[in-house]
Amino acid sequence: MKIFYFTATGNSLYVAKRIGGELYSIPQMIKEGKYEFEDEAIGFVFPCHGSGMARLVVNFIKKSQFKAKYFFAIMTYGGLSFSSLRHIERVGSEVGIKFNYTNEILMVDNFLPNFKMEDEIRKKDSEKIEEKLNNIINDIENRENMLITKGILSNILSKYGRRLADKLSDNYDKKFIVQDNCTGCRACEKVCPAQNIKVNGKPEFAHKCETCFACIHNCPQNAIHLKSEKSKARFINKNVKLKEIIDSNNQSNE
Incomplete structure (x- = not known):
């Protein structure tokens, strides 16, 4: 199967x-x-x-x-x-x-x-x-x-x-805010399944977003936010590790 x-x-x-x-x-x-x-x-x-x-x-x-x-x-x-x-x-x-x-x-x-x-x-x-x-x-x-x-x-x-x-997906990342506590760790780039993020010091978005919010929820510093988010709390399924999500979605050749 x-x-x-x-x-x-x-x-x-x-x-x-x-x-x-x-x-x-x-x-x-x-x-x-x-x-x-x-x-x-x-x-x-x-x-x-x-x-x-x-x-x-x-x-x-x-x-x-x-x-x-x-x-x-x-x-x-x-x-x-x-x-x-x-x-x-x-x-x-x-x-x-x-x-x-x-x-x-x-x-x-x-x-x-x-x-x-x-x-x-x-x-x-x-x-x-x-x-x-x-x-x-x-x-x-x-x-x-x-x-x-x-x-x-x-x-x-x-x-x-x-x-x-x-209609809304592509430019949805224009609503993302990257705060100063971003360390440039590239976790957001690695978990993005759409190759929509490139970190040059801080994340830059290419406007081909899938609105899956992997980048926001998996940020170790909680540095990426939405202008319209209901709370600053984040969620990752407790039975899954960040590395598993990176292994699933990382589109680079690393």
Whole structure:
């Protein structure tokens, strides 16, 4: 079984690790130019980005060739998921993927304009997360067939939410503020999956942001902030280390 994942603050990586199999970071596959894959089962694990998938994930799937008897997709989300899983179903159908199983799991949301991290961490029940994750793992092991459906209104909201997110993403980094306590450690550059950051003393942004906020949450000095953030608190999944996120997303040749 092969699992392709995209992670910014560790939730999707943790879910992928728990499901098991061979793990493949989508940014690393793009870096290595690998786009042909085959296995008995192939899965995708990703966070909800603007009522769907981040553009980086979409482009990878569209460019790739996958061959398997069983396809599944698991989406992590923190607020309202609506019909966001339909996005990967639509994109998958363009390259010949017919999903057997889709599911979603409510976890801490790292989207700082909407959520206070202190509240998110406090409100999200770790026992419920583990219970849902165990159910998903059991379903996949048993090769269950089930697609999440939400209804027409939810479908419409997700469709237009995705369009809006695409329009806002590129220049979103103009809202980032780098404070004087930045040490130029380059952690932000290394965790950015979009090659959007180059550190020359301090981070410089290239305006091709995925709005994943990996740079903000993984900064060891808490030196990168948003003009509209709800709090200064940050989040990294407690089961994932910074090095794992760097290994997943680092696009340099180091």
